[in-house]
Amino acid sequence: MWSAISSSTASIRGVITTCRRIWRPPSHEPVTTKSQRENDIMHYQCAGIGVGPSNLSLASLLHDHAEIRNIFIDKKPKFSWHDGMRFPEATLQVAIFKDLVTLAEPTSSFSFISYLHSQGKIYHFLNAQFESLPRREFSNYFEWACERNANIHLSEEVERVGFDGVFTIETTRRRITADNISVGVGVEPKMPKFARHSADGTSFHVADFIPNAGKCAGKSVVVVGGGQSGAEAVLALISENCGHIPRQVCWISSRDNFLPMDNSCFTNDYFTPGHSDYFFQQSRQSKAGFVERNILASDGISERLLRQIYQRIYTLRFIDASLPDIALMPDRVVVQVAQDGTQWKLIVDHRTSGAREIIGADVVIWATGFRSARMDFLAPILSRIQQHDGELLIDDEFAAVWDGPPGRGIFVLNGARRQRGLADPNLSLTAWRSQRVVDCIRGVRNAGVAQIPSFVTWAAASPAQNRKAV
Ligand SMILES: Cc1cc2nc3c(=O)[nH]c(=O)nc-3n(C[C@H](O)[C@H](O)[C@H](O)COP(=O)(O)OP(=O)(O)OC[C@H]3O[C@@H](n4cnc5c(N)ncnc54)[C@H](O)[C@@H]3O)c2cc1C
Structure with a gap:
């Protein structure tokens, strides 16, 4: 039963708590064993598989953490975002603040506003007064963020991930090792x-x-x-x-x-960290019913x-x-x-x-939808990861529940809609989710400025709260 494995709900009030995974001091230099040195195998604290918006967000937040050596790999020769549906009229379905970083780290240089400013078009953007932003412009922004991050490598496919104390990652070009992997292979x-x-x-x-x-x-x-x-x-x-x-x-x-x-304000509360964490704690049956009843909030x-x-x-x-x-x-x-x-x-x-x-x-x-992309490269370790209903089970830090040692996370970004709800494939919580992964790798929790909880009381009162009220 996966709920027994997940840790209890963490405080959302900005308290720094110790991450459940045992923290190891990040090494500033690549860790190499003798045999690795012989074969020139590089070691990373985090290796990202796939570079769509999910892992691009994580890569952007990690960019400011030089102490966490990271690499992100995508099989595409050039960054693209659903190019086969690059309709001239298509617009972004979310606010521009829901970019790669802003909602978690508003001072990051990887924000959409930074992109506009760096291109010298920030005043033109304001004057254009877009009712909805053309999707092509957000795609241009993603491409810009990808190009200015030297940790991102394209034209390289991850073929196999094994485990030997650290993750061993084989790509079409090389072999590397990593303490943590972040799987962001999106949808097909x-x-x-x-x-x-x-x-x-x-x-x-x-x-x-x-x-x-x-x-x-x-x-x-x-x-x-x-x-x-x-x-x-x-x-x-x-x-x-x-x-x-x-x-x-x-x-x-x-x-x-x-x-x-349904883009109304109370429905948009489903796309906030507080609701995401509340949703995560519910039973499988309740989650499925909720998604079915509220499908128009996203679809x-x-x-x-x-x-x-x-x-x-x-x-x-x-x-x-x-x-x-x-x-x-x-x-x-x-x-x-x-x-x-x-x-x-x-x-x-x-x-x-x-x-x-x-x-x-x-x-x-x-136009019959998308499903989570295959993760065949995980085959060597798949039997060690708990699964349910076609998804890898994750904990509240978006790490797969598996039998590996502490400090070795398999983070799953946009691969757990049944567990995390309607917001999982959406851009709305991308930056927040990436921040949680960064915090986990760093061994802290909610290190940033906590945001005020929702106006809505989603969770039922606890027995202790009830007793107090009587
Ligand atoms: C047409 C369209 C428009 C959308 N518009 C919005 C919107 O406006 N707002 C919103 O919130 N959401 C939108 N979405 C939802 C969408 O899921 C997200 O926007 C986003 O693309 C998810 O990002 P991702 O990184 O998880 O996956 P993806 O964007 O699918 O990226 C996954 C990447 O992984 C790579 N990959 C896969 N396997 C491997 C491998 N073995 N090795 C290396 N690389 C690999 C792929 O090449 C790909 O680049 C839209 C979806 C679609 C289809």
Whole structure:
């Protein structure tokens, strides 16, 4: 039972407490054994696997801790952030303060504001008065943070992680060792079992939209999925700036309607450290129910995007009277797909009536979500890590629960949505989570300035509090 293994809730009032993992003084020089020296194997206090925003945030915070020798490795040749969905109109879903560092370390030189300032465009940014920031600009910021950090190495894939007192990490280029590893390999596209990518690019996941956009010109296109990604694809398809106008666009969602993301203030409390820690303490069953009931807090469509789609349809129908024809089809589940010559036939169940429909298309775009990426490189130590329901079990410091010795952490960033809730894959708590990892490696807890708890009392009163109240 993993809850028995996790430590008790730590104070969130800024008290420095000793980390549960035994702290070893950080070595300023790489620790090398004789055999390591012979083979020139470098040793680090922290080795990060994957450099998306999660580990990029950790790398940015560690940059100011020269005493913690660190390295971060990504297989991509160049930093990118969901480039296959780099829609011209796509905007950031969170406030710009939710960058790599600001919410944990506002004075860090890796903040979005530092980026703007370093580029000489901070006044222009203010004057631009973005209602929502173009996602491409946040991606540019991430790329900037990546480029100015010499501890980040690209074009290198981690293939194998073993353990021999320290972690042994084999990449496509070298072998290194580390006291701690930080796994931040993100998400990969998810499609229904019966769906498939077609070699001719007429059936693909929305993550591959941009390279396949040309396939849609003059065609009948079905987008399956009523979340933010599906909505972004639909807007691109029906907008002139896509450059490849289809003849017809059909948008299918299993939800009752094309539903908005709940971005109201009390809902946004779910994306705060206090709620994240409260959520973490609940039972598995309660967590699953909570995520299901509140899914629109993270997986709905931004209101701005819904409005853009509606206004675009109005313009096409009533002002320009031009293509594409648009069919909006919520409350439907695609249950099968077949290829009939060059046409796709989608078998669709109408949920409310139970009626079955058949929808034909030249191109099918699956906006059916993402799942945690595979971590095959952990195979040599996987049997030593506790797992449940497809996730590595983590403790309240985001470290996997395993049978390794103290001081040897396997930190899991954005790989524990069932345990940590809706905020885990989101940028909202990235900086805070990274700070907790940094603190753990340093052997302290809540070393920064603690923030005032929520206005909302999420947790039930303890028996002692009840007795006091009576
Ligand atoms: C289109 C899109 C838009 C989004 N927009 C927002 C938003 O506006 N706001 C928000 O809060 N969230 C957003 N999200 C959620 C998203 O999950 C996060 O923004 C973020 O990308 C998560 O970062 P990550 O580092 O955990 O994973 P990723 O960004 O997926 O990065 C993982 C990295 O690991 C690397 N990797 C994998 N395996 C290996 C290996 N074996 N060796 C070396 N490297 C490896 C990959 O190359 C990749 O670079 C969005 C998601 C999508 C898909």
